Amino acid sequence: MxxxxxxxxxxxxxxxxxxxxxxxxxxxxxxxxxxxxxxxxxxxxxxxxxxxxxxxxxxxxxxxxxxxxxxxxxxxxxxxxxxxxxxxxxxxxxxxxxxxxxxxxxxVTDAEYLPVTIIKPRPTKEQFERDFVNVPVPDDDLETARKNNDESKRRVLAKTLPRDGGENSNMLLQNGARRATYYGQAPPQNIFNPFAWGEFIKAWKRGDFKNNK
Structure with missing residues (x-):
């Protein structure tokens, strides 16, 4: 202490x-x-x-x-x-x-050298009208949506669009039900199914198997 x-x-x-x-x-x-x-x-x-x-x-x-x-x-x-x-x-x-x-x-002064700028005279009325008509105008949202709704465009998008969670779940359930249905026996082959051949011919006529590139 x-x-x-x-x-x-x-x-x-x-x-x-x-x-x-x-x-x-x-x-x-x-x-x-x-x-x-x-x-x-x-x-x-x-x-x-x-x-x-x-x-x-x-x-x-x-x-x-x-x-x-x-x-x-x-x-x-x-x-x-x-x-x-x-x-x-x-x-x-x-x-x-x-x-x-x-x-x-x-x-000390810090000199900055800017790129060369070329000044041109104003175009004539004829040149302005020609360029105004021929200038490419980018698509707006409405035109982009219209092109995306085209049948051929929708087929291309459908091939490249990944499945969502609901579609993956349904496919998993369907595959499980198919395996349970044909459990213990050989499943049928679609090569002998006339309905499958009919869908194949329709898809062939639509051009689904064409190379889009």
Whole structure:
């Protein structure tokens, strides 16, 4: 009990000194960064440049003259981005003496080469009428549904459409009933069934066995 009490007293006495040392260390690492962002070719201030601390969700922007100011820490990497300019990175020195740091950041224009655009004159009335009549118009939903309801199209879709759960269940039950009906004897062959031959001839006339490719 006395040992725990002694540790508590020592912690209470040493805590203010530890907290003060930690605060002084944190205070020494904080830096007030200020500077100007300018163009590299004409040395003009760039407004609205985004200045962010890499790895953190914190930053600022330059004013109309390209001037900025932000609180950072020693060793932070500062990223400068702006539309039309190449991004730049700047690092705050870790061995910086003092708590202030000034920076003049130059940014280079990021040139973008667009593809060639050919401008043609407006077509004549005859050309417009010809192109308007001959332009292919894609099918709307109603025309697509009408084509899908065609008999030949329905036969193709019926061959490629997979069975649903109800159809698979009915087929399984029918196969089970057929096996139970002819259990212990040879099932009949449809090659001798005149009705099967009649269905085969109808399907042949409809073109069900033609190669659709």
């Amino acid at each position: 006395k040992r725990h009490l002694l540790l508590a007293v020592l912690f209470a006495v040493a805590f203010p000194f530890l907290a003060n040392a930690q605060f002084e260390k944190l205070k020494d690492s904080v830096v007030q960064l200020y500077g100007v962002v300018m163009t590299a070719d004409s040395l003009k201030g760039i407004p609205s440049v985004s200045i962010t601390i890499k790895g953190e969700k914190r930053g600022t922007q330059t004013n109309e003259q390209g001037v900025f100011s932000i609180v950072v820490q020693k060793g932070d990497i500062i990223e400068f981005t702006s539309i039309g300019y190449k991004p730049k990175l700047a690092e705050i020195p870790r061995d910086l003496e003092g708590n202030q740091y000034s920076l003049l950041q130059l940014m």
